Amino acid sequence: MTPRLATFTVVAINGAMMGTWVRHNPVAAGPPRDLEVDAWLCLLCMAAGALVSMPLTGHILDGRSSASVDAAATLIFCLMLPLPLLATSPITLAAILFVFGASGGRWTSR
Numbered sequence: 001m002t003p004r005l006a007t008f009t010v011v012a013i014n015g016a017m018m019g020t021w022v023r024h025n026p027v028a029a030g031p032p033r034d035l036e037v038d039a040w041l042c043l044l045c046m047a048a049g050a051l052v053s054m055p056l057t058g059h060i061l062d063g064r065s066s067a068s069v070d071a072a073a074t075l076i077f078c079l080m081l082p083l084p085l086l087a088t089s090p091i092t093l094a095a096i097l098f099v100f101g102a103s104g105g106r107w108t109s110r
Contacts, residue, residue, distance in 0.1 A: 010070055014104065017077055021084070021100075042093045049098035050105025057106040069106070077103040 001009075060069055080100040087093035 006067070006070070010074060013074055013078070017081055018104070021081060039093075042090060042097055045094040046097040046101035049101030049103075052098075053102035053105040073103050073106045 057069065057073075077100070080096065080103060083096045084093060084100065087096055
């Protein structure tokens with residue numbers, strides 16, 4: 001795969017994933033009545049995950065190829081998509097969104 005095609009693929013996957021997630025996110029749908037969670041604070045966990053992953057990705061890229069890091073993070077990112085909808089507690093939602101943000105935030109670390 002050429003670097004140009006690989007970049008296009010990663011950006012397309014990121015756009016499709018974020019667009020899909022935003023459409024189905026717990027804040028837009030309203031949290032389930034039994035969750036009683038301040039969903040906006042949980043969304044901050046997504047941003048925190050992205051901020052934590054950016055410098056860590058730089059260190060990881062020192063020892064590994066960009067292609068392998070991109071492949072692993074893209075796989076994790078895709079697998080994380082349905083999990084916020086399955087959260088049963090605020091702590092679970094916050095943890096899921098942290099990992100979701102971290103796997104998406106690694107794209108901006110270059």
